[in-house]
Amino acid sequence: MLNARKATRITPHVASPTAVPTTRIPVSSTSSAHFPTSRNPALLPRNFKKAPIEIDRQVGHWTRTTDGREIFDASGGAAVSNFGPGEIPRIKAAADQASARYGPYQCGLSYDTEPVQQLADALVRSTDGIMESVAFYGSGSDAVEAGFKLLLQYWQDVGQPERQIFVAREQSYHGTTLASLSLGSYWSRRDPFEDLLMDVHHVPACSPYRGKKEGQSDKDYVKHLQDQLRRKFEELGHGKVAGFVCEPIVGAALGCVPALPGYLKAMQEVCDDFDVPLMLDEIMCGWGRCGTLHAWQDEGVIPDVQLIGKGFAGGHEQISAMLIGRRRGIVDTIRDTSIIFNHGHTFQNPAKCCAAALETMKMVQEYLPNVRAMGELLMKRLKARLSAHVNVGDIRGKGLFVGIEFVQDELSKTAFDPQDAISAKIHEMGLTHAFQIHVYPGSGSANPHGKEGDHIILAPPFDINEDEVNLIVDRVGALVDHFFKEQNLAIQQS
Ligand SMILES: Cc1ncc(COP(=O)(O)O)c(C=O)c1O
Incomplete structure (x- = not known):
């Protein structure tokens, strides 16, 4: 039964609209008024309190809205729109050509086509044959669901059907279907379905800003995390775990936190000791976003x-992929x-x-040097601009995948009350x-249950x-300056 009592409770507290123009950008409106409250009842919104803003048109990296805003896309939407006006026609041309030749839809039960085979071959080659086989789905959640079921079926086929438990990580997000939601620990999304x-x-x-103790070396912290995974596998029992799932660089749930050097290797060692497959969710951090085609290639x-x-x-x-490694057959x-x-979709x-x-x-591979160069520049300039801000706890990331975590004060690292929805x-x-x-907002980065902690993600296009x-x-x-000026003023006045 769904627990209705636990349904989403977003109660935005809006800072008072005091005009504190501290920057050269004129402050002409505040956060209270820009989301329309009325909406088209024919369209189910994600949030009944905030209807989305209507787009007039997209012009390059800029979104023009029907009420006259021109918004720069510093996050590729939800880390999706990776290319701008100069490059998008290439993708469109390829899609149109395939549609013209093969029709808009092919029944996957009966047919496949050259582009599908070519993409599968190119993906396998891009891993030097480490991955051997690929299937294509629609959303990221579809791909996670497929990986989950693939491993369950694999263990049945090798005669170990009792391997059904998955181990994943705190402060992670793996999708919205029931299996992928179970793998994640993004509290606000899990809560109604717990x-x-x-x-x-x-x-x-692996979250050094929050998890590493005072004076602890990176190496000792990684060892500590490795021991925790080992203890977890021991507690669950040999032959019980179907897979270990993690994001190499944690996106939405932690705000672009890269694993420390050696961390993924240490995790893999434990997985190997317990014969547990390693499933890497690169849906947000992979495919060039962090400077290599596949995030694991650096690790x-x-x-x-x-x-x-x-x-x-x-x-x-809209397309996602599940790649299957060669080594365990x-x-x-x-x-x-x-x-x-035993897992098929109509649109596969x-x-x-x-x-x-x-x-x-091809475009991602061409732009990888730009991702690395612009990523370094973005990190350097952002740190120079915001590191000293009392409410900026941490700026971290890799490539063009950068997170900023906000705190009540940088020394104590105290997170804001989740009700404040910072x-x-x-x-x-x-x-x-x-x-x-x-910018792309996220919460839950400050504690293992993912209830406290506020961050934003910057994931600009690769051709920036x-x-x-x-x-x-x-x-x-x-x-950030203006928001916290208003916020702090509102606190003083309350
Ligand atoms: C790491 C990760 N995995 C899976 C998903 C789910 O993808 P989708 O929203 O396309 O279903 C997301 C989405 O944010 C994600 O960031």
Whole structure:
């Protein structure tokens, strides 16, 4: 039964609209008024208190709204729109060509097409053959669900059906379907469904800003996390765990926290000792976002399952992928035992989406040097602009994937009350006429249950240039300054 009592409780407290123009960006409106409250009743909103803003048109990296705003996209939407006006026609042309030739839809039960095969080959090659087989789905959650079921079926086929428990990590998000929601520990999304979720165990994520003790070396912290995973596997019992799931760089739930060097290897060592497959969720952090095509390529680990989504086709098409590793013979096992991978969708392996993703792959590879260079610049300038701010606890990330965590004060690292919805309100204020910048909000980064902690994510397009990096830093800097001036004033006055 759904627990109605626990349904989402977003009660935004809006800072008083005092005009404190501390920056050269004029403050013409505040966060209270820019989300329309009326909405089209024919459309189910995600949030009944805030109807989304209507887009007039997208012009490059700018979103023009029907009420006259021009908002710079500093987060690729939800880390999806990875390319701007100069490059998008390439993806569109590839998709159109495939559609023209193969039709808008191909029944996956009966057919496949050249673009699908080419993309699968290119993906396998891009891993030097470490991954051997690929399937294409729609959303990231679809891909996670497929990985989850693939491992369950694999263990049945090798004669160990009692391996049904998954271990994942605290402060992670893996999707919105019931299995993927169970793997994640994003409290605000799990909460209404908690009683229905599957039995997934969570170990601490690698989160040095919060998790590393005073004076503890990175090496000791990684060892500590490794011991915790080992203890978890021992507690659950040999032969009981179906898979260990993690994001190499944690996105939405932690705010772009890269694993420390050696962490993923240490986790893989434990997985190997217990014969547990490693499933890497690269839906948000992979596919070039952090400076390498696959996030694990920097880490010296070999995934058994890898998931790609979000900007896989640059946001032009909706497509995700599940890649299966070669080393434990998962594909051979299923082929020789149950013959069928018992998991199919109507919309699977679509030619036009695969053609678009194949073109995107070439573009990502071309732009990797820019991702690394602009990522370094963004990090350097953002730190110079915001590190000293009393409410900025940490700025971290990799490539063009940067998170800013907010605190009540930087020394104590005390998080804000979740009821204050700080990151949601910063996101809202960013969209106002005063700032016109899209940042991606997240919460739950401050404690293992994911209830406290506020961060925003910057995940700009891969073809961003230095002027645009400066624009992001200026606007985000002004936004953070202004937001906390209002917020702190509201606290003093209350
Ligand atoms: C790491 C990760 N995994 C899975 C998902 C789920 O993807 P989707 O929203 O496309 O279902 C997300 C979405 O934010 C994600 O960040």
